[in-house]
Amino acid sequence: MSSMSIPEPQRRSIPWILWMIWKNRNMILYSDTQESLSHQLQQAIEEARLWHEVNTNSSDTDIDQGLLGAKKKWEPPLAGSVKCSVHSNWRNAVLHSGVAYIVRDYQGNVLHHSRDAITSSPNRLTAELRCLIWTLRSMKDLGYQNLVVGSDSKEAIEAVRTPKDWPRYRSDLTEITHLLTLFRSVTFETESMVSNQIAREIARSVLRDGRFNSYLALGGPPWLHQRILREATAFCS
Template sequence: MADNVEILNKESEKNRVFFRFVGQGEKFPKEDIEDGVVSWLLWRIWKNRNEFVFQGRDYDVIATVVKAREDEREWRSREEVKKDGGQTAPKEEPVRRWRPPPPTWIKCNTDGAWNKESRDGGVGWIARDHQGNLVWAGARKLSNMRSALEVEVEACRWAVQTLSGFGYTRVIIETDSLMLKRLITKEEAMWPTLQPLLQEISLLMAENRGFEMVFAPRSGNKVADRIAKETSTFASFVPKLYSVLVWLSSLVESEKSLYEL
């Protein structure tokens, strides 16, 4: 009985924190607290409560908001299919091949992979020159990650930190996370839980004015995506830097040859 009371007290406190979060609209991205998603937030809180009580799983506020929006989008997509009898084909992500940077620049693609159950993450990045040749690449496994976006931010932070430390001055950081790009370019308000990491990235990029960030679909980010996914399965958490990427050389050469066609 005492255990049940403690669980419910914890859940009540979490809900109070959540509603304080929703009430502070000026501190969070508008798209995450719009009126249309309130019912989905309440539904997600109820599901979180059940998972916490019966499975011991706990979710923070950011993860709850993101999941609520995913629930809403999934429901809307199903309703649209029902309306037209399932005749509408699902929208496909635009296909875009990787393209090298201009001469004297390097392009660094970053990506992250996240396991929701274990909360382990893998980050990967690869920097290439204007001929598509590997300059540097990084792979690192992370633990206790709270969201996929946090892993994406960590991948970007490590890449910018490493390349600026190596003295590179003209770097295009390319990510397939549109939210990350918007946060760094200040198109979206900073999320408080990610603020220290985002501020570090912004400061490093401000100090190195030749650094810029762009968005590309995942089809143009295949090598970084592969590194991140492979890294998330590593047993070791020791960061790894590569000047030769033997285990992905075929994929790197494939993207290079596709550009040259």
């Protein structure tokens, strides 16, 4: 880590890379699953960057948009709307997928969060679309009308926006299109892995910790309290 021949962002990421290797080892031993190497590396780099920004009090002059317009940090909805961050933790075509959402208001306060396990999906996009169906049904049951849906699945958002271009997923997209008519307004936003980290962590805990019982709760999960608080205060600073 002291070698100046290695770029600083890479040196800062080394502890997170080691941590990802350890977590992947536990997943292989206890869940018979594992993340791809490229996914682990990307997540380690983004976690290290986020930690560095928070702990060095960096200014907001950095670029807030990632690749393809994905937001690098969580941003709140406008007053009068809520933002629902969603994620489906798909591993392969055999295992269940963990799904989760977390709903926050314009001040970053958590209103609800939920997680569940859905049956196996043939690919990641199918799992993401099924997660959206599950989420939209829940949002309707909870009485939300003005909704911003944030997802780090660019493909899922593109499919929802132009369903005719995705005929293979016609059944799920038709159901999503119908559900959207039940709300006053629904806007979709593309998130980065970092800006959607809370939903990702909740969804990941389903398979990682064997939590296959669904639940709905007020507020956010206690084990993510500090991260949620950090995101809520970041956009006010």
